[in-house]
Amino acid sequence: MSLFKGSSTFIARGLQRTGQRGSKGISGSLRLTTLGVAFSLSVMLLSVTIILGFREQIHEFAFSQTGHISINSFGSDWRNSNTPIHVSPELLTFLRQEPYVERVTPIIQEAGLLKTEDNFAGVLLYGIDSTFRGDYFAHNLREGRLPQTNLQQGHAMPEITLPVQTAERMGCRVGEKVRIYFFGDKMRVRVYTLVGVYESTGMELSPALCPISSLQRLNRWDDNTYSRLMLMLREPSHAERDLSELIASLQKRPNLIGQQDYGLNLGEELQPELFNWLTFLDTNVYALLSLMILVGGFTMITGLIILVLDKSKQIGILKALGATDGLLRRTFLLLAGRLILRGMLWGNLLALALGLVQQHFRLIRLNPANYFMSSVPIHFAPWAWVGINAGTLLLILIMILVPAGIVSRIRPAESMRID
Structure with a gap:
């Protein structure tokens, strides 16, 4: 009957202590193994955190201009159409x-020319009301605030x-008056009070925000006429399904549409360059995650092989005393698990810091002209961190099953032989 039944944890602790007190080479190997796992995991966590930051920023920017679903005049270009x-x-x-609709926001957009005594610049105005979802603009305010949208008759x-x-x-500068010239059948000028400046992206013509009523008066449109509608959905991931359902509902109620020809598009369809860029980033991250898993796994394999070979005499003694191959495999897997968990702890702390x-x-x-933002974005997602940690632990443990089987090839008679 074996003396070692259920004692793999005790043996693993003993081997770990002797490894720490052993030769500098073995002790250094264990430290390098821990550092390798910590480095690989921290790179993976930071990569996903940064990509999620990019995704959140780009989504906020893109959908703040188009909504998850855009309704505009059929056949018109949402960027520059005045239809x-x-x-x-x-x-x-x-x-x-x-x-499935969270909010509906009407928009009036109008191109103008901002002119001072010394310079001029083209500007695209978005006329917005109180339903406008301005999270992106509010988060990126450099100075001041967003404009008040409840402009009343007689407002200064x-x-x-x-x-x-x-x-x-x-x-x-904030607080100054700016003059914007609009061209059409005749030139018109409107004066606005500058109340805020936001950190815009690398888009060629980022919009300026103003009350929707000011542009309705400029164009002499009634209160029910807009450039387009932006629909923000409760579940953006279901946008394609919700669009199909909306089209089917409107076809059943033609009285709501009347003689107007509407074009309905997904926000992702209107700005494909942004979302294609995100897809490209996702591909790079998947490749990096795979590479870091391999680095962590092979680092752990190397450390475990060195440890097994160094402890071959102890393994031979344990086998001679009745320890089974299964017990010894579990022992070294427990030892490897302790090293992995230690490395993962340091990796999480490093990535978090x-x-x-x-x-x-x-x-x-970052250069906003290339990356649509001025600095590397960070977005912490607990579900992503838990998933990466669990996946890393599982995959590395699977990878070290093969080297853990080396203990079955060690023969007591050979390993305990005195040279």
């Missing part, structure tokens, strides 16, 4: 009552928030 759509109050109520002057590139180029430093101090800067 208006008439939206009846009944249609607006119907859209807002759909269970409408407010405007400019992108930082335009404000810096024109030398405009670096992520928090970047999130608060933005030390690593």
